[in-house]
Amino acid sequence: MSPIDLFTPMTIRGVEIRNRIWVPPMCQYSIRERDGIPRKWHAVHLGSMAVGGVGLIMVESTAVLPEGRITVHDVGMWNDEQRHAWAEIVDFIVEQGAVAGIQLSHAGRKASVRPDWNYAGAAGPMPESEGGWLPVAPSAIPFDNDSLTPRELDESEIPSIVAAFRAAARRSADAGFSVIEIHAAHGYLLHEFLSPLSNTRTDEYGGSLENRARILLSVVAEVRAEIGEDLAIFVRFSATDWSDGGLTPEDVSTVARWCQEAGSDMADVSSGGNVIGVTIPTGPSYQVAFSEHIKNSANVSTVAVGLIVDPVVANEIVATGQADAVYFGREHMRDPHFTFRAATALGAEMDYWPAQYLRSRPKRIVAGESTKVAF
Numbered sequence: 558m559s560p561i562d563l564f565t566p567m568t569i570r571g572v573e574i575r576n577r578i579w580v581p582p583m584c585q586y587s588i589r590e591r592d593g594i595p596r597k598w599h600a601v602h603l604g605s606m607a608v609g610g611v612g613l614i615m616v617e618s619t620a621v622l623p624e625g626r627i628t629v630h631d632v633g634m635w636n637d638e639q640r641h642a643w644a645e646i647v648d649f650i651v652e653q654g655a656v657a658g659i660q661l662s663h664a665g666r667k668a669s670v671r672p673d674w675n676y677a678g679a680a681g682p683m684p685e686s687e688g689g690w691l692p693v694a695p696s697a698i699p700f701d702n703d704s705l706t707p708r709e710l711d712e713s714e715i716p717s718i719v720a721a722f723r724a725a726a727r728r729s730a731d732a733g734f735s736v737i738e739i740h741a742a743h744g745y746l747l748h749e750f751l752s753p754l755s756n757t758r759t760d761e762y763g764g765s766l767e768n769r770a771r772i773l774l775s776v777v778a779e780v781r782a783e784i785g786e787d788l789a790i791f792v793r794f795s796a797t798d799w800s801d802g803g804l805t806p807e808d809v810s811t812v813a814r815w816c817q818e819a820g821s822d823m824a825d826v827s828s829g830g831n832v833i834g835v836t837i838p839t840g841p842s843y844q845v846a847f848s849e850h851i852k853n854s855a856n857v858s859t860v861a862v863g864l865i866v867d868p869v870v871a872n873e874i875v876a877t878g879q880a881d882a883v884y885f886g887r888e889h890m891r892d893p894h895f896t897f898r899a900a901t902a903l904g905a906e907m908d909y910w911p912a913q914y915l916r917s918r919p920k921r922i923v924a925g926e927s928t929k930v931a932f
């Protein structure tokens with residue numbers, strides 16, 4: 558049998574990944590205690606996908622500072638209690654043979670909103686009386702008419718944000734994560750700096766693309782310096798703002814290449830999220846062309862994401878070099894054991910079916926031969 562691309566293992570630095578079916582970061586807004594510490598929900602939610610045979614699980618947007626949370630119910634990595642709780646969860650993921658990654662994030666002007674499980678941050682600002690705070694951003698431009706006008710970060714504050722990413726990366730590595738994904742997409746702080754629609758600064762963090770990318774490149778370089786050469790760094794980008802005057806795939810290709818030079822290994826190619834009122838032509842695989850563009854023009858590895866649900870389509874994306882791997886998001890929430898199904902659909906041999914579940918493994922039934930099935 559010829560190798561099946563989606564089930565071909567890959568190695569990034571010292572990280573071996575058993576296949577190319579990955580789980581993207583997906584916020585759960587589930588920390589009722591408001592302390593950023595993951596508990597049973599995360600253990601079961603992430604653990605079940607690890608049991609299901611996935612190659613890599615990227616933990617949701619995890620705040621590097623309390624004021625960098627989207628909601629008060631977000632998870633965090635700004636203290637050692639959080640690190641300790643994550644380590645327990647990572648232990649189980651790794652025991653199941655999956656790679657554990659964590660998306661580190663600062664929500665910028667989209668911080669401090671009421672949780673909404675249907676759409677991240679659509680339910681309006683969280684008032685201070687209920688535990689909210691005034692968000693910070695590159696410029697004092699609100700996300701939309703319902704949002705608070707954020708406070709513009711002073712240049713002198715930026716190093717402390719970079720340092721918070723570095724400290725969170727240290728804790729993540731200590732907790733056993735082997736991939737750090739830096740969230741520079743969907744209108745959160747690092748994307749806000751990248752996009753001219755949300756960054757009108759006149760200092761060295763605004764103006765040219767190089768200046769707008771400065772904070773992101775510092776984060777990548779500092780995280781790399783902190784975690785050493787063995788672990789992997791991904792950067793999630795919005796390849797376009799879908800808006801005139803906003804980020805373009807060409808800009809993002811350039812920044813992806815700079816990030817690679819600063820120490821990142823993979824561009825995670827998403828889109829949008831920084832401005833409202835735009836038309837996004839969503840549909841099956843609608844962001845894959847951006848992945849292909851960035852992969853070819855910047856010569857970086859990419860992971861494709863967005864409305865990819867069919868293993869045959871995903872296999873083709875990898876086989877034709879449009880991406881190196883595929884994130885299946887909502888499909889994993891519908892079916893945490895999606896990888897089992899994908900293996901059956903593609904006829905892939907999967908020698909990491911969990912021993913406890915072996916009796917549920919589909920058997921090939923050959924016409925004319927009797928099949929002994931033990932229930």
Ligand SMILES: Cc1cc2nc3c(=O)[nH]c(=O)nc-3n(C[C@H](O)[C@H](O)[C@H](O)COP(=O)(O)O)c2cc1C
Nearest residue numbers: 581582583584617618862863864865884885886887
């Ligand atoms: C419930 C939910 C939460 C999400 N949270 C995050 C997040 O924490 N960070 C992020 O970069 N993207 C987040 N996303 C976007 C997903 O990572 C992914 O890009 C998106 O769901 C498209 O992939 P899909 O069509 O396979 O679901 C979220 C999406 C969903 C549905």
